[in-house]
Amino acid sequence: MAKEWFRLTAHEIRDAVLGGAVSAEEVTRSFLSRIEQVDSKVCAYVDVWRDAAISRAREIDARIRKEGFRGALAGVPISIKDVLCTKQGYTTCCSKILRGYRSPFDATVVERLWEAGAIFLGKTNMDEFAMGSSTENSAVQLTRNPWNLDYVPGGSSGGSAASVAADEAACSLGSDTGGSIRQPAACCGCVGLKPTYGRVSRYGLVAFASSLDQIGPFTKDVEDCALMLGTIAGRDPRDSTSVDLPVPDYCQALNKDIKGLRVGMPREYFTEALGGEVREKIEEAIRSLEKLGAEVVEVRLPHTEYAIAVYYIICTAEASANLARFDGVRYGYRSPRATDMRQMYHLSRSEGFGPEVRRRIILGTYVLSSGYYDAYYLKAQKVRSLIRQDFVKAFEMCDVIVTPTSPTPAFRIGEKTDDPLQMYLSDIYTISVNLAAIPGLSMPCGFTKGGLPVGLQLLGKHFDEMTLLRVADAYEKNRGFDIGHPPIN
């Protein structure tokens, strides 16, 4: 029987490929047959680039042989969330309005992975335009949680998380506007990182909320997370909001101790409302950190209660403008029923966007309207800076903050689709992080009795991904359980 290369992490695959133990082509074929075997159940992919992946793998093998190519991700098969522009295949954001759309360029992050020798397997499912927490808002298909197929994988990057969890990709790229990497990573039991705003170029990410969006990796372990971040981070002249700070060697964060490190627990996050198995697992994880020499301190984030309201004003306002370009004029869906210009706009957009996207565009248009701007948008921006200040102050008392990623583990498919507000609340621990623009990492810290993963969220200071990765790696190596693989074959 062929070796199950698809079970390995990215760094293991890279070492095997560069060490001559296996060819990139064999690794790629192993992943492609895994996809063939399980994706009809998981439905993580919306497009698989079988032939392109194999010829790319051959190219990498040839370059290793002929040029001594030593890319940091040589031969590593990776999946890409459908919100990122790729010249290969389609870029649809899982929306009817972009069905069949081909991007003329690659996102900066895609270019950087390509230069590092990655092999792209295809595009993954997501909530339409990254709006959602369960991937149920995709216009293409439902994605299922590999740990239990009756449950959602989280969202909006549910396809990316599920592809990594189900061993259908070694790593994946997702986007996170209010938790869209960390929450599905928690639901699917993988490592997900939202870097500091400005750490990674957004060029080629189809914008949802420009001041909140950030691209980040899904990986099977913390070492892969460091590897991926080091590859995609850094200033890009095409993104004015990307910051010109040197990119450290994130792998230097690995295998370090955390003695004396101060771990903050926000009082506002550990209230009566957080109960059950999630709280148990998070407290267990905090005890593990203490055992490793960390010192736990309580911190305050007094403006937490406003975060959801602020978030839904800012993100919908920005989305209402960002999504205005989908009008049927230059590309994408144009309603065949339209007979004049006004109808072209109305019908193309009404028929092309799904209900959640329409809801947010309408909300965003409303909060920016003359007479409402000051009461909503302007006030939200003011409260946003208070939330940011909360974190700056909290980080005077501690080096990292520990929280649950989500108040609950993954929920059943269909359980919350009729209740948008309940759905919004599942992002309560993640959205403040985007508002404050700080980095956040989610990693598994155990399972519920029902066998669903629970996510631990670590938050760091602006541009201090190093400390996050250091704590995450120390915890991962000492957490006392093996994440294993989902029972799917």
Next chain:
Amino acid sequence: MDYEAVIGLEVHVELNTNSKMFCGCSTTFHAPPNTCVCPVCLGMPGVLPAINRKAVEYGIAVGLVLNCTISKWSKMDRKNYFYPDLAKNYQISQYDLPLAYGGWLDVEVDGRTKRIGITRAHLEEDTARNTHTLGGGDSGVDFNRSGVPLLEIVTEPDIRSAQEAYAYLTLLKQILSYLGVSDCNMEEGSLRAEANVSVRRVGDPKLGVKTEIKNVASFSGTYKAIEYEIARQISVLSRGESVVQETRGWDPDRGITVSQRSKESAHDYRYFPEPDLVPIAVNDEWVEKIRASLPELPRARKQRFVTQYSLSEYDAGVLTTTRAMAEYFEETVRAGAPPKPAANWIMGDLQALLTESKQEISSCRIAPSDLAEMIILIEKGTISGKIAKDLLPEMFATGSPPDKLIKEKNLVQLSDISELESIAREVIAANPGPAADYRAGKTKALGFLVGQLMKATQGRANPKLANELLIKELNKIS
């Protein structure tokens, strides 16, 4: 009852940077449709704007010459509305923090100086261009202009007449051309003016209801549109009716303004700060560097021409109309031509040739040094002024230097005394009548004989010498 007009102007200037406001595409005007485009200026999914630093510098330069305060910190905003010529369905513009604000410009009207306040100058991107001439009821959009940098310059409502508005626009255009920040070509739309016009009773501190006049293709059109609109509003008010706040278009064929859109249907643009761009930070060092590189402006240059070159106010004014002409004049003088003849040749014969061939002085084939050489040859007597008048069109057509053309066409002035003497004798012999008249005291006959001598030498004879020798020969025989 006496009314006075209150007018404010908004001028959109396309900046002539090499690349667009937020992408690297060329800003060339005459390219075939949709050839100067990229994902950014087409508003494709996933793109981000990156600001053109040169456009910011041009904006600062204009702000400085309009005596504005330059914002140390300004930002871009999104102006939201749906239209097919707007790639993203929002325009990146500046809302509450413009690049420059609070300036003024002094204009001359009927010999007196009028100061017009400048409210603000802000940066934005131009839209694409819709065309409705494709046939079959289809419309097309050319995105070549999408994202070209624009500077919008807004005045205070300080203007009181069409004449003042015209003077302001003309001076503004002259200054912008001097700065070299725009082609200022109204036909190509690189300069567009809109006027806000209202009238009120003289002495009334309250402003009247204003209308906004759009789509005027020339300054003289703006002049006429404002005159018409003032008269229209006065007649509306005189009838006891009220002016409706609306946008009106100028119909040049009928010479009237026409209602286009009333305020009720005006857009709510839902401005908010552009999150894809960081604020524009302008420090003193940058401003001073731009200030130091500003060219001498028309008014200062004119005064310098009067004092440095002893030109008349009128000549100095004409020569400084455009920066190109002023520079051409100074280069000609620098190459050795005396200022007054240089001014006369440029304003006279050269300007006539340019006008006739519809050319700008910037594309003139005569190098200033060649014009200077021609003038020096006249001063030295090598060629006559009359020859030069024929020589200049040759130089203009061929771009050849004067000495080459003079040699080729054998145009050197005849100054050899013995040769001219013998020709003078021949002329006298051939024209006994006029010679006798001259000798009889009718000195006017000399003119005829000089003419005959010039004819005999194909105009090459040194006219002064020819005159002297003819008189000498005529007197000799008597």
